[in-house]
Structures are given as C-alpha cells and as structure tokens.
Amino acid sequence: MLLHACYYKAGLKELGQVVRGIFVHGCRVTVFSIYVHVPCLYGNRNKWDIRSMETFLEPPRQVRIVADADICVVGGSCTGLFAAIRAARLGARVILIEQRGAFGGVATISLVNVWHSRMDETFERQIFAGLSIETMERLKKRDAVRCREGSPDWEWAFNPFELQIELDEMVRENRIQVMLHTMVVAPCMQDGAVYGVFIENKNGRGLVRAKCFIDATGDGDLCSRIGLETYHNEHPQPPTTCALYEGWQRDNFDIGALMRKHGEEFNLPRGFQWGAPLPGCHTFMLAGTRVTGVDCSSADELTIAEMEGRRQVRATMDLVRKYRPDVPLKLVGLPARLGIRETRHVRALHQLTGQEVLSGVRFPDAIANGSYRVDIHHQERAGLTFQYLSGRQLYIEPGAPAREDRWRPVTEVNPTFYQIPYRCLVPPGIPNLLMAGRMIDADQAAHGAIRVMVNMNQTGEAAGVAAVLALESGIPVDRVDTVKLRAKLAEGGSVML
Numbered sequence: 001m002l003l004h005a006c007y008y009k010a011g012l013k014e015l016g017q018v019v020r021g022i023f024v025h026g027c028r029v030t031v032f033s034i035y036v037h038v039p040c041l042y043g044n045r046n047k048w049d050i051r052s053m054e055t056f057l058e059p060p061r062q063v064r065i066v067a068d069a070d071i072c073v074v075g076g077s078c079t080g081l082f083a084a085i086r087a088a089r090l091g092a093r094v095i096l097i098e099q100r101g102a103f104g105g106v107a108t109i110s111l112v113n114v115w116h117s118r119m120d121e122t123f124e125r126q127i128f129a130g131l132s133i134e135t136m137e138r139l140k141k142r143d144a145v146r147c148r149e150g151s152p153d154w155e156w157a158f159n160p161f162e163l164q165i166e167l168d169e170m171v172r173e174n175r176i177q178v179m180l181h182t183m184v185v186a187p188c189m190q191d192g193a194v195y196g197v198f199i200e201n202k203n204g205r206g207l208v209r210a211k212c213f214i215d216a217t218g219d220g221d222l223c224s225r226i227g228l229e230t231y232h233n234e235h236p237q238p239p240t241t242c243a244l245y246e247g248w249q250r251d252n253f254d255i256g257a258l259m260r261k262h263g264e265e266f267n268l269p270r271g272f273q274w275g276a277p278l279p280g281c282h283t284f285m286l287a288g289t290r291v292t293g294v295d296c297s298s299a300d301e302l303t304i305a306e307m308e309g310r311r312q313v314r315a316t317m318d319l320v321r322k323y324r325p326d327v328p329l330k331l332v333g334l335p336a337r338l339g340i341r342e343t344r345h346v347r348a349l350h351q352l353t354g355q356e357v358l359s360g361v362r363f364p365d366a367i368a369n370g371s372y373r374v375d376i377h378h379q380e381r382a383g384l385t386f387q388y389l390s391g392r393q394l395y396i397e398p399g400a401p402a403r404e405d406r407w408r409p410v411t412e413v414n415p416t417f418y419q420i421p422y423r424c425l426v427p428p429g430i431p432n433l434l435m436a437g438r439m440i441d442a443d444q445a446a447h448g449a450i451r452v453m454v455n456m457n458q459t460g461e462a463a464g465v466a467a468v469l470a471l472e473s474g475i476p477v478d479r480v481d482t483v484k485l486r487a488k489l490a491e492g493g494s495v496m497l
Contacts, residue, residue: 066206069095071467073214074184077105079437079456080216082131083464088174090468095177103167110339111242113285114154114276115454116372120416121389123150127369127417130494132457138166146279157276187226193432212432212467219297220346220439228427229347233444237341237377239296241289241309244333248284253327260399262323266315270382292379297343309338346439350423354445360415365482368420368458369497374448390414422482425463431476436463465489
C-alpha cells in the first residue's frame with residue numbers, strides 16, 4: 001500500500017521515473033528508491049524494483065566442506081544431468097547440484113513434454129543420438145513415450161513424471177553424487193579459478209569443492225556470480241506456464257479460437273497455443289499462456305511471472321466454463337516452475353549468430369547438431385516467426401492466415417542442419433569452468449533455433465566430456481583438443497558430422 005501511495009502521490013505517468021523515501025519499522029529506518037519499471041496490473045500491473053540503500057555486514061564464519069569431486073555440475077536439467085552422466089561414464093567423480101527435488105528441468109519440472117526430431121530438415125539424415133535417444137528408448141519400455149516421425153514440431157511426446165523417475169534411475173546407475181533441494185549461493189575463487197561453490201540446503205551452508213565446474217543453471221547463475229560478462233538479447237523470448245488438462249477430447253473444441261474471441265475479457269494476451277498428449281492417458285499438456293515484459297533471471301520478476309502464468313491458466317478455465325460449458329475440461333496439473341525460453345547469456349569464446357545457423361556453417365569444433373527451425377516468440381506482438389534452412393520464412397499470427405516469404409533467395413543447394421561449436425560453451429578467463437544450456441553465447445536468431453532441449457542436451461554431453469579431457473591432460477578447458485573431444489563424444493554414442 002505504501003508503494004502504491006507513493007506512486008500515485010508522485011503522479012508518475014511514465015516508465016523510468018524514481019520515487020525515493022524513508023520507511024520506518026520499529027527502530028529500523030530504511031532509505032529506498034523505487035524504479036517504475038513496467039506498468040502492469042493484471043495486464044497493466046505496477047511493478048516495482050525496490051533498491052534498498054541500507055546494507056548489513058554478514059558476520060564471517062567457518063564453512064564445512066561437504067563434498068569433494070572431480071567435476072561439479074550446477075543444475076539438474078537434462079542438460080546438466082547428461083553432462084554428469086557422460087563425465088561419470090569416463091570415470092570421473094561427479095557431484096550434481098539441483099535446487100529442486102527432481103531432475104529434468106523444463107522437461108519434467110515445467111511439463112514441456114516434447115522433444116524435437118533427430119533428423120535433418122529434410123528428414124533424410126540422423127543428426128544426433130547420444131543420451132537423448134537413450135532416454136527415449138528407456139521410456140518406450142514403459143509405454144511412456146509416443147513417437148511421431150517426420151514432424152517439424154516434435155518427434156517424441158513423453159510422460160514427464162515417468163521421465164522424472166527414469167532420470168533418477170540413470171543417476172543411480174552411473175553412481176553420481178547428487179544434492180537435491182540445494183542452492184548454489186556463491187562461488188569460491190582461488191588464483192583465478194573456481195575452487196568451490198557455497199551451497200545452502202536443509203543442513204545449512206557448506207562448500208562443495210571440485211577440480212572443474214559446469215554451469216547448467218539455464219540462467220548462467222554461477223557465471224554471473226563469478227562476475228563474467230553477461231548480456232540480454234534485445235527482445236528475449238517470453239516464458240510460458242504449461243498446464244495439464246483432462247476432458248480435452250471434444251468435437252469442435254478449438255481453444256485457440258475461443259481465446260482469440262473472448263481472451264480480452266479475461267485479460268489473456270493474444271498468443272500462440274500449442275500442446276501435446278501424455279502417452280497412454282487422456283491428459284493433455286497445453287502451452288497456452290504468455291508472460292511478457294519479464295526477465296526471469298531476476299528473482300522479483302520471476303515471482304511476478306510465476307503468479308501471472310498461473311492466473312492465465314485459471315482465466316483460461318474460466319473462459320471455457322463460460323463459453324463452452326459442454327466441455328468437461330478439468331485442470332489436473334501445474335508446473336513447479338514456468339517454462340523459461342530465454343534470460344541472460346554469457347559471453348564465450350564465440351557467439352553463434354543467426355546467419356551461421358541459417359547458413360548451416362560447419363565448425364571444426366562442432367559438438368552439437370540441430371535442425372529445429374528458428375522459432376521466435378515475439379514480446380512485442382502476438383505471433384511467431386519461423387525461419388527455415390531452405391530459406392522459407394513464416395509469420396503465424398493467431399486467427400490470421402500464415403504469411404510466407406523468404407529470408408533469402410532460392411538456391412540450388414540448401415543446408416539441412418546447423419551446428420554449435422565448443423567455443424560457445426567456454427567463457428574466457430576461467431580455466432576450469434564450462435557452461436551448457438540456453439545461456440550459451442548466441443544472438444537472438446541463433447537462440448531461437450538452438451534453445452530446444454534436444455540441442456541443449458548435446459551441449460551438456462559435450463561439457464561433461466570436455467571437463468574430463470581437461471582434467472586428464474591437466475590443461476584449461478579452453479585448450480581442450482576438440483578433435484579428441486569429438487572422437488570421445490562419438491565413442492559415447494553422439495553423432496559427429
């Protein structure tokens with residue numbers, strides 16, 4: 001109430017203005033500034049960035065070393081877990097730290113239950129394998145995955161809860177030491193290298209010590225706290241809160257048409273809806289929300305995004321109840337975290353560009369191959385832009401015919417896949433730190449293609465193997481022989497082209 005009062009009393013009309021004041025609570029006086037960042041109150045809410053000028057000196061204390069390993073992976077998404085597995089299979093002692101209670105990240109925690117095609121854009125050549133394929137084959141044995149070949153949208157739709165348990169099994173089989181419900185809170189640096197990471201969990205604070213570290217947090221949290229250069233693309237892609245529904249199977253039920261017609265009444269932003277079934281049951285995953293104007297690498301904005309995403313899920317249910325009461329739609333599941341497409345990126349030895357992706361540039365240090373189109377969810381408008389390696393470009397706006405043109409002229413020969421070089425995983429200046437996942441160095445267009453899970457999984461596998469090679473040779477990670485790296489990845493089941 002105080003903040004709203006300050007806002008209206010000051011008569012602020014524009015973004016970027018600052019209110020300064022004093023808040024008294026008991027004997028504590030706090031001087032604060034309030035930066036009016038984005039207007040939004042259920043679509044126009046007032047979001048405040050409170051920057052307290054008061055500080056408190058945390059007393060020094062002795063911290064127990066709670067774990068010691070060859071390689072520490074921070075972040076237990078499939079990307080991070082696959083890094084840990086590949087390193088463990090090469091004989092390394094690996095510890096994996098995850099702040100939630102399960103592995104899998106977006107695929108499990110966020111309920112995004114689809115992985116994209118293993119084939120090139122023409123569906124004539126397999127371009128990746130490794131742990132992504134191994135994991136899907138394991139789920140097939142439990143009737144927990146549905147395959148759809150020849151689709152540019154997805155090849156596998158899986159049960160995220162079965163995947164969650166399967167990943168537990170893979171951790172046990174590979175004898176990886178894990179710490180769930182554990183947060184990395186700060187790096188411990190020594191002589192320019194990462195000596196360890198301070199963690200907090202139910203046991204309190206401790207230090208995890210390792211010889212090499214892999215940041216697989218998605219947001220580049222470890223890299224950022226070390227102080228490495230990070231950046232945000234000009235128009236980062238907005239996050240989505242997925243949800244699980246039953247009662248979806250109904251003739252003439254078009255959720256997209258309903259939302260286009262009545263969404264404004266329920267303060268639902270215009271956007272693109274998509275989804276996939278959970279195999280073997282009548283549950284359907286819908287990705288039908290769109291939270292714009294937030295940076296999910298900020299704790300405050302992530303909080304706003306989580307709550308706004310759930311509000312949009314409920315608003316969708318209210319819309320269906322009002323305008324299609326004959327549809328017995330039931331909400332049966334919400335994610336533990338919304339699906340985040342993009343936040344900060346970390347500068348590396350190479351930035352992958354959209355031109356390199358769309359031109360299919362081949363790299364001598366390539367460690368991942370992909371064919372998923374450049375797929376940009378716009379912040380500033382409702383539609384999606386798809387760009388293909390063949391030169392086609394589509395803009396799809398809800399309720400309107402797709403607009404097709406070309407991003408380049410017709411050519412006799414087109415690339416059918418793109419590559420990610422190892423250098424995009426190597427932040428400069430830290431001899432024992434790698435990164436894997438969506439925060440690797442890529443511009444806006446490149447990120448629009450490479451961000452999907454089957455591509456990021458490959459970066460995890462590469463980081464895990466590279467860390468082992470660096471330790472075995474006693475060299476910094478930026479000096480790893482990428483010919484040996486590619487050969488070792490191929491030995492472990494990856495496709496190297």
